[in-house]
Amino acid sequence: MILITGNTCGKCEHLLARLKKENLLDRVVVHDYDDLKETIEGLEFLCRNELIERHLPVLVCGDEIVEHEATIVKKIKEANDEPQQTD
Secondary structure (H helix, E strand, O other): OEEEEOOOOHHHHHHHHHHHHOOOOOEEEOOOHHHHHHHHHHHHHHHHOOOOOOOOOEEEEOHHHHOOHHHHHHHHHHHHHOOOOOO
């Protein structure tokens, strides 16, 4: 799982500790929409190139960031649904 958050509050830190304990993936901290856009593009790239699992869950926290959750989920779903090229 990737935790995408703009928060540095205790709740996110507690959740991150639980995710790490369960050997799930780490947090990506985004501070504004430009960071979020880069994060979405980065996750799409990683999915397409199979550098992360293509059906990796994404959890989004933080009021400003959550506004864009649908965009993140849609973009990652599109990356997951794209047929992979075979050489």
